[in-house]
Ligand code: ADP
């Protein structure tokens with residue numbers, strides 16, 4: 345297949361058409377009409393074969409996840425996704441692989457009514473770069489820098505599931521077969537928390553999506569806001585599947601230091617806690633210190649083993 349055929353058959357044909365896209369795929373650049381009363385949030389993330397996923401991962405999951413991690417960044421800003429670009433580097437034009445990849449990509453793209461408006465196709469080791477652009481009503485973007493002492497700290501859904509699934513695929517732990525599908529889906533097809541991010545506008549003082557483990561990502565909020573945090577580790581939400589698969593300490597270690605959850609961590613002033621959306625759990629409080637204080641409910645200190653994944657360390 346030639347480059348043009350790949351673009352047409354797998355990418356142009358399947359995308360939805362939004363009214364704010366004046367010119368989509370096919371020209372030298374796309375032309376879009378941003379809403380006049382909103383700001384644009386723009387993010388990009390690359391997934392590289394062998395670094396972010398194993399070579400033999402199903403193409404559907406690669407398509408789904410490479411979009412999910414980008415939408416997750418928009419969710420963490422409180423943005424509503426609108427437009428996407430996709431730059432893909434392929435070792436060969438395998439149409440079965442491309443078909444599955446596009447299905448995964450467009451299933452999630454459709455769910456959020458986003459339009460693919462451009463991209464690039466090149467030959468080389470498999471790598472996927474997506475750019476996602478979303479809208480936020482003026483001044484309502486949720487940054488990492490707004491946490492204040494006394495704010496409550498929340499996370500969405502449950503943590504540690506993806507890290508457990510990754511440990512399983514690396515043959516480091518075993519998981520009971522009836523919990524396997526759930527945990528693997530948490531790794532392969534993370535849910536970008538767009539709806540919750542939108543609801544947090546005007547409520548959360550700061551937010552981040554958890555890609556490198558709660559401890560590492562919360563630390564970014566602490567640094568940018570110049571505050572500290574006290575976390576009650578036994579309040580960190582763990583799924584039934586995780587709790588029934590491994591012991592509590594291992595589960596906590598995955599939640600705090602494992603990656604790939606793509607849940608949100610955010611802070612809310614005490615007087616707005618009634619407005620926090622469903623499926624969010626309070627795990628602690630922002631302090632005037634500058635450190636991250638992790639404790640069990642009996643007040644003993646929790647020792648962190650490592651602080652998450654770093655690409656160049
Ligand atoms: P150019 O050489 O001018 O960059 P290309 O042949 O790379 O043009 O791309 C032609 C059109 O197809 C452009 O509109 C580009 O944005 C779009 N496009 C290329 N690759 C992709 C892709 N993977 N997904 C979506 N659109 C793509």
Ligand code: MG
Nearest residue numbers: 372463464465
């Ligand atoms: Mg090009």
